[in-house]
Every structure is written in C-alpha cells, then in structure tokens.
Amino acid sequence: MPTSSASTTDSARTAAPSGGVQSLERAFDLLERMADAGGEVGLSELSASSGLPLPTIHRLMRTLVACGYVRQQPNRRYALGPRLIRLGESASRLLGTWARPYLARLVEETGETANMALLDGDEVVYVAQVPSKHSMRMFTEVGRRVLPHSTGVGKALLATFPPEEVRALLARTGMPAATDRTITTPEGFLTALEEVRRRGYAIDDNEQEIGVRCLAVPVPDSPTPAAISISGPAGRVTESATDKIVPVLQQVATELSEVLTSSGGTQAS
Template identity: 60%
Template sequence: MAQKVTGGVQSVERAFELLELITNAGGEVTLSELSTFTDLPLPTIHRLLRTLVSLGYARQLPNRRYSLGPSLIRLGEVANKQLGSLARPQLKMLVDALGETANMAILDSDMVVYIAQVPSPHSMRMFTEVGRRAHLHDTGVGKAILAQLDDDTVRNIVTHAGMPTPTPNSIGNVNDLMTDLGQIRERGYSIDEEEQELGVRCFSMAVPGSPTPMAISVSGPVSRVDDKFSAQAVPLLRQAAKTIAEDLTLKV
C-alpha cells in the first residue's frame, strides 16, 4: 500500500487505498476481504466503494465481488503515454550512444507492457510495438521488474500467467527463474539471452523507486550486442534509469 501523505485529504487517501488493495488482490475482492486488509470501518469501506462504483473506478460483479472499473483504463492509457514521453529523451540518449533499440515497459497485472520505444537506426533491429504485452519471465524488462518484487509475488505472477518457452533458451520453471532473479539482484541488471527471440540479446534495468514497477532496456542482434556492448550499455542504462527516476520525482 502507498504511504499516506501528511496533510492529504483523508477520504481521497482512503479511496485510493481501496483501489490499491483491490489491485494487490489480483483485481477482484469481496467486501469482507477488504475489511481484513485495512483498518477502515466496514461502513466506511462500503460508502467509499459505492462512490467509486458510481464514478466507474470500481465495479460490483454479479457474485457481489468488487473489481477495478473501466474508468481506470482511460487514466492508465493517458498516464502510460505521459510516462513514455518523460522517458523518451533518455531512450534516445541510449540509442544515440549504443546504436540499438531502447524500450521502456511497466508491470501490467501479471504481464509487462511496452509504453515507449526509440528504434535503432540499423535495418536489422528488434521490432517491439508500443502497447505490446509480454510475459515477464522471458523478457529483459520483465525479469528486471520481477527482480524488484518479493519471491511470493513473483511466484504468484508466473503461476497465474504461465511460463511459456518461445525459444530453447527460455526459462520454463520457477526454480530456475528464482536463481536468475538472484543473479539480477546481485549485478543490478537483467539479460535476455535469446529467451524471447532467437538471435536477439537484451540488457535491461529497473527504474529505482518508481511509483509502478518499470524498466528500460536496449536490445539488438547478438552479433552486435556482445561483451563489448555490455561494458558500454550497463553504465548508460544505470544513468538513464536514475535520470528517469529523478524526473518522476520532480513530476509528483
């Protein structure tokens, strides 16, 4: 749950607390379950939910459970575009310095969604469309994001989403994934070793302290994205992620 802001409007804080609790529960929850997750009185929860439902930010399902509402979709789409615009200068810096495609992606439930891209000038390059959703366990950005989460959350995500293996290099079980995430946490960045697409290597780094889990990456053909590339890319990714984190803080 997000930390409460001193001097904030209590009813607004409480409403967003409920939305975050519904999100953390997987997007669907009962009234009684919500009451166990928070210290708010049941009548207060019920009153806030009625307001959120009337505004379209929550829905009451036929089985009496509550879920996130359609009005959040529009807010999310606009927020994603703004995040992408904020990150674009840093992505362009990476492409200018490294010559390979740079992406930014965020966690979207149990998947990752790409929200910004600056393509490589090379004719042979990685093609990933903005708006594309992908699994977390076999992408550089996905693994960088997973490495920021606790083990129980990681297991819940990959259990729900599944672990398909699009290439022979893809990680196909939770234990191997946990081992890889341990290595990512130690070195501070992830590597997609032809796990999403044969012939493509990707280096990725999470944006520290971001309001929602997000990561940036550079990727390209293995013939160009080699050890020498890695030595150049990692410091630049670290600086870009730091700058994006600082820009996000300034926008709050």
C-alpha cells in the same frame, strides 16, 4: 477498528493533511489498496489495511461505485471498475511520452534500440521505444505483449517480486520456448532472477529471438512495475559492450524514476 501499530501508522498517513481534499486522498488510497490486494476486497479487509472505520470506507466506496471506478460483486465484495481501464490506458501512453527523451539518450550513448516496458497483469507490454540509428537494428512494436520469462525486461521486472509470486505467475502463463535458449522451468527462471538481483541487471541472451541480446534494468520506485532496456544484434551487444552499457542504463533508470515519482515531472535535456 484495528489497534496495531501498522494500522495506526496507515491511518495517520491516510488522514494527514496535505493541503488537498481529505476524502479524495482517502478514496485514491483505497483504490491503490484494492490494486495491491489483487483488485477485489471486502470492506473489513480495507478497514484492517487502512485503519479507517467501516462507515467511512462504506461511504467512500459507495461514491466510487456510483462513479464507475469500483463495482460491487454478487458476493458483496468490491472490485476495481471498468472506468479505470481508460484512465490506465491513457496513463500508459503518457508514461511512454515521458520516457522517450530518456530512451533517446540511451540510443545516443549506446547506439542500440531502447525500450520501456511495464508489467500489465501477467504480461510485459512495451509502452515506448526509440530505434537505433544502425541499419541493422531491433524493432519491437509499442503495445506488443510478451510473456516475461523470455525477455530481459521481464526478468528485470520480476526480479523485484517475491519468489512465490513469480511461481504463481509462471503457473498461470506457462513457459513456452521462443527459442532453444529460452528458460522453460520455474527453478531455472528463479535462479536467473537471483543472478539479476546479484549483478543489478538482466540479460536476454538469444532467448526471445536468435541473434538478439537485450540488457535491462528496473526503474526504481516506479509507481507501476517498469523496466528499460536496450536490444541489438548479439555481435554488437557483446560482453565488453555490456560493461559499458549497463552503467548508462542504470543512470537513465534512476533519472527516469525521479521524473515518475515527482509531482510535477521534468523532461531530460
């Protein structure tokens, strides 16, 4: 059993009483550790990261396998199971429902279409949108999936990732050009992410669609990587408009984060 201070801390956190059922807390903790590890792990890896003894982990994993939330691979390692997909899809829809009042505020204060997107695997998926009231407005279908390198929300999401993980993702997806403004090299994209981190927001400047500009920020401390954005015609989302819109985006992202990370959740008034 690991004796390092990190493992001891994790073990204490996992076993700490919270008024709930300890075995449930441990089971969900193991599922999250599996997700953090890419979805497939061995028992010894889980023991090292959680600080729990192997017999305890084996018992919990056996229960999760029986319920369909984990499956055992032919190589004896454990992978996240298919029953989690339905839970994830339902949670994504609910996340979009929670976000809508905040997106509506963005529309009221900026005049432009507001979006919320998540990073799902290697793709960005839009989970909520509130359209602008302008007759000339941007529209992205909820459920639409795009590659992150050509979008503002994709940049905002990936700016929170280590460069080596970003390079690996780009190697898997490729970097096709949506327009002649799309960034198509890993070096160029990593430089753009440095700029996002420096100024605190991301820009899609005609990179996904000619004539459209998008401003995006990550939702801090979100349980899953999430970002919100506004998008509109380049003639309206100008540099001067950006100076007014970004603080609103950042404020709404912070308020939305508080809802997503609280146990009960409250709606915007």
